[in-house]
Amino acid sequence: MRRACTYVLGASSAIALLAIAPTAAHAQGAEVFPGSGAPGTSITVNDGNLCAGTAASATSEAFGTITLSQGTETMVGTGTVSNVAAGSYAVRLTCGNGRTASGTFMVTGGTATATPTTTATAKPIGGVGAGGGGTQSDISAAGLAGGGALLVAGGALGVYAMRRRGMGRHTA
Known part of the structure; x- marks a missing residue:
């Protein structure tokens, strides 16, 4: 017994x-760090290992299109928040292997005078030290x-x- x-x-x-x-499983997808910022804020986007090293890009009205390149553990890219109105903006991640994911980015504050940069200029070293990302919202x-x-x-x-x-x- x-x-x-x-x-x-x-x-x-x-x-x-x-x-x-x-x-x-929901932890994979478009991750934007930080999750919010005013126009002119520098952001980093990673794929959460969804793209498995294939080509990837993230697109949003908040920052345009960012091309992601292979980092240490994930595909990553950097950009700058565009001169857009405050609010929540959709982020769409598209992988070369056919997978897609979505996320959101919150634009806060007023307008910026900086010109947005939407492509990665250098390969990042290491992953983003940001904890669990958006996994808390999936509970x-x-x-x-x-x-x-x-x-x-x-x-x-x-x-x-x-x-x-x-x-x-x-x-x-």
């Missing part, structure tokens, strides 16, 4: 991990509740199995 309990707990843990696995209450329910159910089943086994030994 102890072996059966181990299998039940192992299976419930695996199910819980599978329930949260789709969240990691849903339903996903967390479902994962928690699976863990609680697995624990309760394990306790039930252990108590039932212990009850069978007491004979008078």
Whole structure:
């Protein structure tokens, strides 16, 4: 019976991990650092390993088109926020391997006098040290509740199995 309990707990843990696995897949895509800025702000765009080293470009009304080149770990490119009105702007990443992704960039503040630069002038060294990026926004209450329910159910089943086994030994 102890072996059966181990299998039940192992299976419930695996199910819980599978329930949260789709969240990691959403981490791939257009990542803009910083996530917001005024016109004239220098930005960096990376592909989050979506393009797998193929040609890539990021396009937005906020900064025009940025051509990404191979960095240490991801495809990256730099540019400058254009002289546009404050607001949220869509960012579209297009890979040479046919994959696409989207993101957003928030333009803040007034207008700029700098001329936008939209192509990478030098290959960046290393990745962007910016933490998890936009992965926090992919967390849903339903996903967390479902994962928690699976863990609680697995624990309760394990306790039930252990108590039932212990009850069978007491004979008078």
